[in-house]
Amino acid sequence: MKVFRLDELDAERAANDGAYLRFLREPRMSAGLYALSPGDTDTQTAHDQDEIYQVISGRAELTVGAETATVGRGSVVYVPAGTPHRFHHITEELRVLVVFSPPED
Numbered sequence: 001m002k003v004f005r006l007d008e009l010d011a012e013r014a015a016n017d018g019a020y021l022r023f024l025r026e027p028r029m030s031a032g033l034y035a036l037s038p039g040d041t042d043t044q045t046a047h048d049q050d051e052i053y054q055v056i057s058g059r060a061e062l063t064v065g066a067e068t069a070t071v072g073r074g075s076v077v078y079v080p081a082g083t084p085h086r087f088h089h090i091t092e093e094l095r096v097l098v099v100f101s102p103p104e105d
Helices: 006-015
Strands: 020-025 030-036 050-064 067-072 076-079 085-101
Touching: 006 020, 006 030, 006 085, 030 050
Parallel strands: none
Antiparallel strands: 020 030, 030 085, 050 067, 050 076, 050 085
16 A cells, blocks of 8 residues: 655655656556646646546646636546647646556656
8 A cells, every 4th residue: 555645745746846746656557746826837748648637726727629627626537548638727726636547657
């Protein structure tokens, strides 16, 4: 078993001056913490893996392919592999748990 604390992960992410911290990589999946502030630009591109986002805190718009939805604390979103997607119009500090399957490189 591996147990993680979100506050500790967020502190580690911030200490490394990055928006993303991968904290788990296993043979069939990986997980990370993604953080964006109001005014930040989400520069990610489509991934080779299926992806699940769980919004831990904050509020933003998320566009996946041709669809856009408002997401906030408690939102869970599936993004199929190869689909362009990005967060935008971030109105509150956004913290997102990210799960990739298979694991990201």
